[in-house]
Amino acid sequence: xxxxxxxxxxxxxxVDRLGAEYFELFVSAYPxxxxxFGIPGHDAQVPDVSAEAQAELARRMASIxxxxxxxxxxxxxxxxxxxxxLLVHDxxxxxxxxxxxxxxxxLGSLTxxxxxxxxxxxxxxxxxxxxxxxYAERCAALPSYVDASTxxxxxxxxDGLVASxxxxxxxxxxxxxxxxxxxxxxxxxxxxxxxxxxxxxGRVQDAVAGGVRPAMARLRDVLxxxxxxxxxxxxxxxxxxxxxxxxxxxxxxEQHTTTTRTPEDLHDTGLRLAEQLRTEFAELGGRVLxxxxxxxxxxxxxDDPALRYASAEQIVTDAREAMRRAEDAVPDWFxxxxxxxxxxxxxxxxxxxxxxxxxxxxxxxxxSRPGRCWLNTSHPGSRTRxxxxxxxxxxxxxxxxxxxxxxxxxxxxxxxxxRGDEMNRKGDxxxxxxx
Numbered sequence: 130x131x132x133x134x135x136x137x138x139x140x141x142x143x144v145d146r147l148g149a150e151y152f153e154l155f156v157s158a159y160p161x162x163x164x165x166f167g168i169p170g171h172d173a174q175v176p177d178v179s180a181e182a183q184a185e186l187a188r189r190m191a192s193i194x195x196x197x198x199x200x201x202x203x204x205x206x207x208x209x210x211x212x213x214x215l216l217v218h219d220x221x222x223x224x225x226x227x228x229x230x231x232x233x234x235x236l237g238s239l240t241x242x243x244x245x246x247x248x249x250x251x252x253x254x255x256x257x258x259x260x261x262x263x264y265a266e267r268c269a270a271l272p273s274y275v276d277a278s279t280x281x282x283x284x285x286x287x288d289g290l291v292a293s294x295x296x297x298x299x300x301x302x303x304x305x306x307x308x309x310x311x312x313x314x315x316x317x318x319x320x321x322x323x324x325x326x327x328x329x330x331g332r333v334q335d336a337v338a339g340g341v342r343p344a345m346a347r348l349r350d351v352l353x354x355x356x357x358x359x360x361x362x363x364x365x366x367x368x369x370x371x372x373x374x375x376x377x378x379x380x381x382x383e384q385h386t387t388t389t390r391t392p393e394d395l396h397d398t399g400l401r402l403a404e405q406l407r408t409e410f411a412e413l414g415g416r417v418l419x420x421x422x423x424x425x426x427x428x429x430x431x432d433d434p435a436l437r438y439a440s441a442e443q444i445v446t447d448a449r450e451a452m453r454r455a456e457d458a459v460p461d462w463f464x465x466x467x468x469x470x471x472x473x474x475x476x477x478x479x480x481x482x483x484x485x486x487x488x489x490x491x492x493x494x495x496x497s498r499p500g501r502c503w504l505n506t507s508h509p510g511s512r513t514r515x516x517x518x519x520x521x522x523x524x525x526x527x528x529x530x531x532x533x534x535x536x537x538x539x540x541x542x543x544x545x546x547x548r549g550d551e552m553n554r555k556g557d558x559x560x561x562x563x564x
Contacts, residue, residue: 143200144209145543148216151193152545155223158186161249166548167493172253172263175274178232178281187227194220212546219549222384229377232278233285236292236300238484242278242348243300246271246341247307247480251316252490254498261325265332268317272340279348286359293366297357299483304349307479312338316477436513441475441506444517448487448504449473451521459526467534471500471525481507486516489524491533494548500530 156163156171163171177183197216205213235241239248250271255261285291292300307315317337321330361370368378382392407423414426430436438444452473459466469492476484484505492500502524506512522528539547 144197144205144212144216147193147197148212148543148545151190151216151220152543152549154186154189154193155219158182158223161245164253165249165493166491167495167497168544168548169495172260173266173270175267175270178274178277180281180284183227183230183232187224190220190223190227194224208542215546215549218384218387225377225380225384229373229380230285230288230290232281233288234282234290234292234371236282236296236352238480239488241300242275243303243345244480244484246275246345247303247316247477248484248503251319251477252501252503253320254493255320255322255325256497258326258329260497261329264320265329265336268333268336268341271317271336272344275341275344275348279344279351282356283351286356289372291356291359291361293363294357294360295363295366297352297360301349301352301357303479303483304345304352306482308342308346308349310479312342315342316479317341319477430513430515434510436515438509438512438514438517441509444504444506444509444512445473445475447514447517448502448521448525451518452502452525455522455526459531462527463531465535467526467531468538469496469500469530469534471502471530471534473502473504473521473525475506476503478507481505486512487520487524489529491529492537494537500525500534502530 156168157174159176160171160174161176194217197213197220200213202210202213232241236243238244250267253260253264255264291297315337318333321333368374368381371377378392382388382390382395386395410426411421411423414423414429415421418426418429420426420429452471456466471492475481487502487504490501490503492498502521504520524530536547
């Protein structure tokens with residue numbers, strides 16, 4: 130539909146049409162995310178991280194943002210006013226990502242090509258022949274995506290956009306571990322069951338052994354031989370130490386708080402809250418640990434072996450039990466129960482070694498896969514018991530799973546509203562701000 134025709138359309142109808150345009154552009158630009166959320170049509174694709182494609186993405190998102198912002202809120206009902214605000218925010222978030230050139234400097238867990246290959250792409254359910262064929266096609270395209278991501282890091286390095294030394298080192302360590310492991314245990318082979326056509330299985334195996342693993346080795350070599358020497362020192366790990374870093378940081382504050390508060394104001398707020406927590410820690414320490422001395426409480430929490438796990442199985446068991454108790458309490462607290470199930474599982478060894486303690490993957494909208502909390506169970510002796518329950522509540526119920534599962538059930542809202550919040554939170558690998 131032309132913009133001229135849309136000018137004369139009812140403002141309410143235009144909000145949803147622009148929302149549909151935003152949604153299709155987003156999932157086309159971030160196909161890994163589309164697969165994660167069960168949105169068909171993108172399962173064989175990989176992101177285009179070229180400078181040209183990213184510039185075009187920002188241009189089109191800015192156009193959507195401006196056309197939505199031009200709609201008068203006074204002519205909209207409450208639902209459409211909320212949709213208008215959401216679209217302006219989310220389109221601007223993508224523009225921010227491109228302008229910050231995040232693909233040129235972001236490394237580490239949950240970002241970049243390494244996490245895409247090890248953590249995102251393998252987490253699919255190949256429930257039919259079409260999905261299996263698409264997966265094989267995507268695996269065949271992964272080497273070009275990894276090589277393009279490597280070149281993006283090189284471009285960033287030439288412009289002073291680099292990660293901190295610690296992040297570069299940890300990513301090298303992740304890649305070393307992955308490349309030293311047997312090709313037969315590659316995470317990309319995990320989705321293959323016994324039902325795939327032999328030709329599809331062979332295509333995936335050939336793509337992994339002959340394409341993906343060599344591309345990941347090339348990426349490792351660039352990180353080790355070129356990027357490491359140029360990496361920012363760890364004492365300058367913050368975004369503000371990047372070129373245009375203060376502007377990037379300010380935009381991130383606006384994006385993640387939806388306020389006009391300054392970074393300095395938020396920092397001061399954090400310091401005040403941290404000071405208040407000393408009193409809370411002392412009070413809880415007296416009841417739980419038998420001491421109200423803050424420094425002693427802190428030492429016990431960090432060093433007491435009784436507060437550590439002895440096995441990976443205990444971590445998963447405790448998280449599942451915490452989620453079960455929370456699910457039982459949902460009707461009393463929220464008045465309704467979510468339909469989509471949630472599971473707790475372990476990260477694969479390749480990603481776990483340098484990843485976060487855990488993260489959440491929403492259920493596929495088509496019902497092909499439940500929501501999942503992926504736990505890092507490597508080195509269980511370093512995992513604290515008191516963190517596990519809190520993490521489980523945050524990632525599953527009453528946290529992100531309840532939030533996203535209920536949002537998916539709001540059939541009266543268009544797709545960009547039902548899935549927009551979760552997709553904007555997760556985004557595609559390297560496309561969200563976890564600086």
